[in-house]
Amino acid sequence: MLDTAQTDETLLEVNNIEVIYNHVILVLKGVSLKVPRGGITALLGGNGAGKSTTLKAISGLLASERGEVTKGSILYRGATTQDRSPNDLVRGGVIQVMEGRHCFEHLTVEENLMTGAYTRSAAEAKQGLEMVYNYFPRLRERRKSQAGYTSGGEQQMCAIGRALMSKPETVLLDEPSMGLAPQLVEEIFGIVKSLNEQEGVSFLLAEQNTNVALRYAHYGYILESGRVVMDGVASELRENPDVKEFYLGVGDEGRKSFRDVRSYRRRKRWLS
Amino acid sequence: MPIWLLNTLEVSINGLMTGVLYSLVALGFVLIFKSSGVFNYAQGVMALFAAQSLVGIQTGQVPFAHLINAITGLHVSRFGFDVPSILAIILTTLVMVVFAWVVVRVIMVRLVNQEPIILFMATIGLAYFMEGFGDLMWGAELKSLDVGLPSGGSFWIEDVTAQWAREGETYWGMYVDTLDIWATVIAVFLVAGLTIFAQYTKAGTAMRAVADDHQAALSVGISLNRIWIMVWSIAGFVALVAGIMWGAKSGVQFSLSLIALKALPVLMLGGFTSIPGAIVGGLIIGMGEKLFEFAIGAPFLGGATENWFAYVLALLFLVFRPQGLFGDKIIERV
Ligand SMILES: Nc1ncnc2c1ncn2[C@@H]1O[C@H](COP(=O)(O)OP(=O)(O)OP(=O)(O)O)[C@@H](O)[C@H]1O
Numbered sequence: 001m002l003d004t005a006q007t008d009e010t011l012l013e014v015n016n017i018e019v020i021y022n023h024v025i026l027v028l029k030g031v032s033l034k035v036p037r038g039g040i041t042a043l044l045g046g047n048g049a050g051k052s053t054t055l056k057a058i059s060g061l062l063a064s065e066r067g068e069v070t071k072g073s074i075l076y077r078g079a080t081t082q083d084r085s086p087n088d089l090v091r092g093g094v095i096q097v098m099e100g101r102h103c104f105e106h107l108t109v110e111e112n113l114m115t116g117a118y119t120r121s122a123a124e125a126k127q128g129l130e131m132v133y134n135y136f137p138r139l140r141e142r143r144k145s146q147a148g149y150t151s152g153g154e155q156q157m158c159a160i161g162r163a164l165m166s167k168p169e170t171v172l173l174d175e176p177s178m179g180l181a182p183q184l185v186e187e188i189f190g191i192v193k194s195l196n197e198q199e200g201v202s203f204l205l206a207e208q209n210t211n212v213a214l215r216y217a218h219y220g221y222i223l224e225s226g227r228v229v230m231d232g233v234a235s236e237l238r239e240n241p242d243v244k245e246f247y248l249g250v251g252d253e254g255r256k257s258f259r260d261v262r263s264y265r266r267r268k269r270w271l272s
Numbered sequence: 273m274p275i276w277l278l279n280t281l282e283v284s285i286n287g288l289m290t291g292v293l294y295s296l297v298a299l300g301f302v303l304i305f306k307s308s309g310v311f312n313y314a315q316g317v318m319a320l321f322a323a324q325s326l327v328g329i330q331t332g333q334v335p336f337a338h339l340i341n342a343i344t345g346l347h348v349s350r351f352g353f354d355v356p357s358i359l360a361i362i363l364t365t366l367v368m369v370v371f372a373w374v375v376v377r378v379i380m381v382r383l384v385n386q387e388p389i390i391l392f393m394a395t396i397g398l399a400y401f402m403e404g405f406g407d408l409m410w411g412a413e414l415k416s417l418d419v420g421l422p423s424g425g426s427f428w429i430e431d432v433t434a435q436w437a438r439e440g441e442t443y444w445g446m447y448v449d450t451l452d453i454w455a456t457v458i459a460v461f462l463v464a465g466l467t468i469f470a471q472y473t474k475a476g477t478a479m480r481a482v483a484d485d486h487q488a489a490l491s492v493g494i495s496l497n498r499i500w501i502m503v504w505s506i507a508g509f510v511a512l513v514a515g516i517m518w519g520a521k522s523g524v525q526f527s528l529s530l531i532a533l534k535a536l537p538v539l540m541l542g543g544f545t546s547i548p549g550a551i552v553g554g555l556i557i558g559m560g561e562k563l564f565e566f567a568i569g570a571p572f573l574g575g576a577t578e579n580w581f582a583y584v585l586a587l588l589f590l591v592f593r594p595q596g597l598f599g600d601k602i603i604e605r606v
Pocket residue numbers: 021022025027045046047048049050051052053054065066067099208
C-alpha cells in the first residue's frame with residue numbers, strides 16, 4: 001500500500017494499558033500502539049487476543065461491559081481519554097464500529113444512518129447521508145428496508161456508514177471481514193481505503209484476516225494473549241517469515257505459538 | 273335488536289373503555305422495559321403520586337405541610353388559591369420529569385451493569401419509597417380529583433340506543449359514561465402523539481435505537497442517561513394521564529396504585545416489549561373481563577370474577593404463546 005495518506009502526526013496513542021474485566025479477569029497486559037493521522041493501522045491477532053478489548057478501551061465502551069483500564073494511559077490528540085464517555089469521544093471525532101455490525105435491526109437502513117448523526121446538526125446529517133450513499137450506493141437502494149432483514153454485507157456497510165455520519169476523524173473498525181465472502185471483503189476494504197484517502201479518515205482496524213488487512217493497512221501491530229508481540233510497516237510484516245508462517249498460512253513447519261519462535265525477540269516498549 | 277344483544281354491546285363498550293386505562297398503564301411499563309430492560313414495579317405508584325401531586329397543586333396545598341407543622345409548630349395547610357387545571361397538569365408533568373431525572377441519576381446510573389433482578393428490586397424499593405413520599409408530601413387522605421372533564425351517563429347515547437330495541441320491548445338505552453368517552457379520546461391522542469414522536473423525531477429514533485441495542489446506541493454517541501430520563505418522563509406523563517382517569521372516577525387514594533396489578537396480565541398477553549401489544553392487550557382484557565362477568569361470572573359463578581379473570585386468561589396465553597400477542601424476543605440488558 002502506498003503511504004501517501006499517512007502523516008507523522010500521532011492522533012491516538014495507547015501507552016502500556018492493562019484491562020481487567022469484572023475486577024478479576026486480566027485481559028490486556030500492557031498494550032501500546034500509535035495511530036497516525038491519515039493512516040490505516042491494523043491490529044492483528046487470533047481469537048481472544050484482545051483486539052476488541054483494545055478498541056473498546058479507546059472508545060470508552062469498556063465501562064458498559066464491566067471492564068476497566070487499570071494501568072497505562074490512552075491519549076487522543078495528546079489529551080487523556082480517561083473518564084470521557086463514548087458520547088463525548090464521538091463528538092471529539094473517535095467512533096467505534098463494533099464487531100458483529102450491531103445494526104439497529106428494527107430501524108430502517110436510513111434510520112440507522114441517522115442515529116450515527118445523533119451528535120451532529122440536521123444540516124450535517126443531511127450532508128453526511130449524501131456522502132455515505134455515494135460511498136455505499138447499495139445502502140441507498142436499501143434505505144427503506146429494516147436493517148435486520150438486510151444481508152451481512154449490507155449490515156457491515158450500514159454499520160460503517162452509520163459511524164461515518166458522525167463526521168469522524170478516527171474510526172475504530174472491529175473485524176469488518178467477519179462472516180463475509182472474500183469478494184465482499186475486498187469491496188469493503190476498498191471503500192475503507194478510499195474513505196481514508198479521499199475523506200482523510202484515520203482507521204484503527206482490528207482483524208483476524210491478516211492477509212487482507214496487511215494489504216490495505218500502512219502499519220500493523222500483532223497482539224497475542226493481551227500483549228503486542230510485534231509491530232512494523234505493513235509491507236515488511238507481510239514479508240516477515242514468522243508472520244508468514246503463523247498468520248498468513250504460508251509457512252511449512254507445524255504450528256506453534258508465536259512466542260516460541262527464537263528468531264523473534266519480544267519487544268516491550270514504554271514499559272514502566 | 274334483541275335486548276340481550278344490546279346488553280352485550282353495552283357491556284363490551286364499557287369493557288373497552290376500562291381496557292383503555294389498562295392499556296395506558298401497560299404502556300408505561302413497556303416504554304421503560306423496552307428502553308432499559310427494567311421491569312418498573314413502581315409504575316402504579318407513579319400514577320398515584322402523579323394524581324396526588326395534581327390534586328395538591330390544583331387545590332393549592334402546601335407540600336410537606338405535616339412535616340413543616342411538626343418542625344416549626346406552624347399550622348400551614350393551604351396557600352389559599354386554586355391553580356387552573358391546565359396549569360396544574362403542566363406543573364405536575366414537570367414534577368414527573370424531575371422525578372424521572374432523580375430516578376435515572378440516583379438509581380439507574382449506579383445499577384447500570386447489574387443483573388435485571390437487582391434493578392427490579394430497586395424499583396420495588398422505589399415504589400414503597402414513593403408511596404410514603406407522596407403521602408408525606410400531600411397527605412394520605414382520600415381526595416377527589418376533578419380536572420373539568422364531563423362525567424355521568426351520556427343522554428345522547430341513551431336516547432339513540434333506546435330506539436334500537438325491537439317494537440314492543442321496553443329498553444331504556446345504553447349507559448355510557450361521558451368521562452370514559454373523554455378518557456378514550458385522550459388516550460387515542462396520547463398514543464398517536466407518542467407514535468409520531470417515536471417514529472419521526474431525532475430523539476424518538478434514538479429512543480428506538482436504545483431499545484434495539486444498548487451497546488450500539490452507546491457506540492454512536494447516544495447518551496443512555498438522556499434517553500432514560502426522557503423515557504421515564506414519558507412514562508411519568510402516561511402515569512399522570514392514567515391517574516387522572518382513574519382518580520376522576522374513584523378518587524385519589526392508595527388503591528389507585530393497584531391498577532398496576534391489572535397491567536400485569538395485559539403485559540403477559542401483549543408482550544413486554546410491544547406497544548401495540550399493550551394497547552390491544554388492555555382492550556382485550558378490559559372487554560373480556562366485563563363480558564365474562566356478564567355472561568358467565570354473575571349468572572353461574574357467583575360473580576366477582578373480574579378479580580381473577582384477567583390472570584387466568586393471561587396464564588392460558590402464556591402457556592401457548594409465551595412471547596405474547598405481538599412481543600418480540602425479550603431484550604436482555606447488556
Ligand atoms: N465482557 C467481558 N467479560 C469478561 N471477559 C471478557 C469480556 N469480553 C472479552 N473478554 C475476554 O477477553 C479476552 C479478549 O477478548 P477480545 O474480545 O478482546 O478478543 P479479540 O481479539 O477481539 O477476539 P476475536 O477475534 O475473537 O474477536 C477473551 O479471552 C475474552 O474471553
